[in-house]
Amino acid sequence: MDNIAIEVNRLRKSFGSLTAVKGIDLQIRDGELFSLLGPNGAGKTTTINMLCCLLRPTGGTATIMGYDIVHHPQRIKEFIGVCPQETAVSERLNCYENLALAGKAHDMDKAVLKQRSDELLEIMGLTERSKEQVKRFSGGMKRRLNLIIALVHDPPILFLDEPTLGLDPQSRRAVWDYIASLKGQKTILLTTHYMEEADALSDRLAIIDEGQIVAQGSPAELKATLWDRKTMVITTEGLSAAALDALRREYPSMKVADEVVELSAPSLDLKEIVDCLHSRGVAVRSAFVKEPTLEDVFISITGKELRD
Amino acid sequence: MKFKELASRNLKEVYRDKVALGFLMGMPLAFILIFGWAFGGEMSPASIGVVQQDKSPEATAFVEVLSYVEANPPEGMPPFDLIAYGSEEAALKDLKLGKLTAFVIVPEGFGEAVEKGATVPLTLLYDENDPMAAPRAVPVVREVAVSFLGVKIPLALESRGTMVEVENEFMNFFVPGMTVFGLMILVPTMVRVMAQDKERGFLSRLLTFPFRPLDFILGYSLPFIPIIALQVAIYTGVGVLMGLRIIGNFGIAFLLFILIGLCCVGIAMIIASLVKSEAQGEPACWVFLVPLAMLSGAWFSIEMMPPILIDIVNVLPFIHALDASRQVITTGAAFTDILPHFYWLVGWAIALFAIGALVFRRSMRA
Numbered sequence: 001m002d003n004i005a006i007e008v009n010r011l012r013k014s015f016g017s018l019t020a021v022k023g024i025d026l027q028i029r030d031g032e033l034f035s036l037l038g039p040n041g042a043g044k045t046t047t048i049n050m051l052c053c054l055l056r057p058t059g060g061t062a063t064i065m066g067y068d069i070v071h072h073p074q075r076i077k078e079f080i081g082v083c084p085q086e087t088a089v090s091e092r093l094n095c096y097e098n099l100a101l102a103g104k105a106h107d108m109d110k111a112v113l114k115q116r117s118d119e120l121l122e123i124m125g126l127t128e129r130s131k132e133q134v135k136r137f138s139g140g141m142k143r144r145l146n147l148i149i150a151l152v153h154d155p156p157i158l159f160l161d162e163p164t165l166g167l168d169p170q171s172r173r174a175v176w177d178y179i180a181s182l183k184g185q186k187t188i189l190l191t192t193h194y195m196e197e198a199d200a201l202s203d204r205l206a207i208i209d210e211g212q213i214v215a216q217g218s219p220a221e222l223k224a225t226l227w228d229r230k231t232m233v234i235t236t237e238g239l240s241a242a243a244l245d246a247l248r249r250e251y252p253s254m255k256v257a258d259e260v261v262e263l264s265a266p267s268l269d270l271k272e273i274v275d276c277l278h279s280r281g282v283a284v285r286s287a288f289v290k291e292p293t294l295e296d297v298f299i300s301i302t303g304k305e306l307r308d
Numbered sequence: 309m310k311f312k313e314l315a316s317r318n319l320k321e322v323y324r325d326k327v328a329l330g331f332l333m334g335m336p337l338a339f340i341l342i343f344g345w346a347f348g349g350e351m352s353p354a355s356i357g358v359v360q361q362d363k364s365p366e367a368t369a370f371v372e373v374l375s376y377v378e379a380n381p382p383e384g385m386p387p388f389d390l391i392a393y394g395s396e397e398a399a400l401k402d403l404k405l406g407k408l409t410a411f412v413i414v415p416e417g418f419g420e421a422v423e424k425g426a427t428v429p430l431t432l433l434y435d436e437n438d439p440m441a442a443p444r445a446v447p448v449v450r451e452v453a454v455s456f457l458g459v460k461i462p463l464a465l466e467s468r469g470t471m472v473e474v475e476n477e478f479m480n481f482f483v484p485g486m487t488v489f490g491l492m493i494l495v496p497t498m499v500r501v502m503a504q505d506k507e508r509g510f511l512s513r514l515l516t517f518p519f520r521p522l523d524f525i526l527g528y529s530l531p532f533i534p535i536i537a538l539q540v541a542i543y544t545g546v547g548v549l550m551g552l553r554i555i556g557n558f559g560i561a562f563l564l565f566i567l568i569g570l571c572c573v574g575i576a577m578i579i580a581s582l583v584k585s586e587a588q589g590e591p592a593c594w595v596f597l598v599p600l601a602m603l604s605g606a607w608f609s610i611e612m613m614p615p616i617l618i619d620i621v622n623v624l625p626f627i628h629a630l631d632a633s634r635q636v637i638t639t640g641a642a643f644t645d646i647l648p649h650f651y652w653l654v655g656w657a658i659a660l661f662a663i664g665a666l667v668f669r670r671s672m673r674a
Contacts, residue, residue, distance in 0.1 A: 052516045074518055082516040086509030090317055092324040097317070104313045105517035133324065149513070 005187035011060035022211040038208035044191035081155035106153035226292035243280040314527025336490030357411030364419025410434035410445035483547030485606035496593040502580035503589035536569035556640035568629035574660025581671035625656035
């Protein structure tokens with residue numbers, strides 16, 4: 001059996017009468033990239049803050065590399081890297097100075113720190129502006145620096161709390177690529193409310209809603225739970241009320257946007273649907289079957305949509 | 309020793325924030341310059357003391373004439389205020405504190421000399437460093453003596469310059485006050501740095517680093533010690549250019565300013581621990597600072613306040629820093645002379661710093 005890097009048992013956190021995390025259980029293996037996927041306010045950040053020793057749990061236990069988060073926070077802080085949701089950089093310092101603070105806090109050798117800083121700045125495309133005060137950076141550049149501060153001391157465990165929040169698509173892709181390159185080398189706990197991010201990066205993930213884990217597994221395993229549900233997207237021309245009525249009788253959960261119809265059912269017969277539309281004078285321009293997404297999984301479990 | 313990294317970061321944050329640094333250094337400096345120019349050269353009426361050592365009717369009559377001339381100055385005589393003293397020591401003390409321009413001693417044997425028509429002895433003590441003291445005081449005493457005696461008879465007016473004193477009373481009152489006020493402005497600056505770090509999640513990030521609580525406390529407070537030293541140097545340096553005269557050991561005054569600066573660091577740690585954002589921090593600071601500044605003695609003499617307020621002021625550390633530094637700077641008071649103030653300040657600095665560290669540490673715990 002693989003080594004367990006992060007183990008969480010019935011972890012709970014309350015703030016007064018509000019219970020943000022309601023007794024969650026997780027086991028994250030060494031070198032695994034595990035995501036917590038859920039809408040805003042689901043309890044993802046509270047969970048990660050407890051695991052980073054920033055919040056004391058109200059109940060339950062958690063260990064990081066065998067160290068208890070309540071009893072050995074100082075030891076844990078030596079081998080974790082945390083990228084918080086906020087852009088937590090020192091604005092009047094330059095990139096090297098920001099990285100030096102993190103590196104020296106972790107007792108890094110000066111030469112190693114310089115080499116590592118150079119590498120990470122190059123990967124994240126910050127080398128050219130690395131000696132400027134961070135306050136002059138764009139939001140995306142600050143976010144990238146925010147991430148590499150967590151990485152500079154080369155920690156074996158990484159907590160990445162919404163690392164791509166607010167990034168432009170190009171920067172997001174660059175961050176995804178880098179995170180993907182770390183898979184297998186580091187144990188990563190990633191929180192996100194972007195289902196594509198969780199789908200693309202995770203070895204396994206847990207879907208969290210209202211402080212509880214509602215599903216857990218690999219992206220493929222979770223999507224496979226919807227094997228009995230197919231979705232077909234049909235683009236039409238001349239869509240009429242009569243045609244819609246006919247389709248709705250067969251497919252009550254049908255969605256319509258302009259001339260595009262989305263039908264979901266355990267089985268879908270394309271010929272039957274096309275005939276139904278043609279007989280009512282509606283032309284079919286295109287049709288394809290859509291694979292289930294993690295959002296579909298979330299909706300099927302919670303009855304709600306993931307809100308961006 | 310990891311606090312050094314954090315201290316270095318915080319020092320850079322403050323020094324690179326030109327606006328905040330300008331406010332921190334510039335506001336009290338602007339006050340010194342503006343008020344120094346406005347009031348530094350003002351000639352107030354001379355304060356002349358009188359010590360009546362001879363109890364003869366002639367000596368009493370002489371003092372009464374002085375009082376009459378004070379109330380009805382003859383044409384051409386500069387106005388003066390007359391203050392009676394019971395002893396030469398008391399008058400000398402006030403002269404050294406700059407409260408007197410000069411004082412005249414009516415010695416024993418004065419009445420007898422007048423009666424015999426002999427040379428009348430009078431002693432006038434004034435500040436030899438004040439070029440205006442002798443010209444203002446000597447004519448008054450000579451004129452009164454002549455008026456009193458009616459004729460110009462031999463008058464032995466022994467004029468003795470004494471060791472000190474205040475060249476520019478206003479600046480010697482105002483500059484130590486503004487220095488203490490400038491150090492109080494350190495509070496919002498420090499609170500802003502800490503509150504920003506809290507609000508932007510930077511403090512949370514630091515809490516995921518293997519720093520210990522002492523690293524945080526030292527890392528956030530130590531950078532302000534060189535800033536305190538720089539503030540004191542700038543304020544007093546400009547004060548000297550504007551007419552402040554430092555008579556005593558400036559090292560003692562500097563130590564007193566450092567102590568009050570540490571008190572301010574403690575106050576800042578307490579406020580920063582209680583607020584959650586920069587928006588909360590700024591008003592919270594001024595809620596504390598405005599009353600404290602008014603009660604500090606920096607802006608005006610506390611003698612103008614009602615007794616209950618004076619009692620409160622005397623409990624607070626600021627007036628002790630001010631009184632002691634003014635005594636050292638203005639009268640050359642020795643360290644032993646200001647020891648009660650010094651102990652009071654040390655006590656406050658330790659208490660505020662300890663409470664600040666404790667509250668700050670508690671605020672870091674979830």
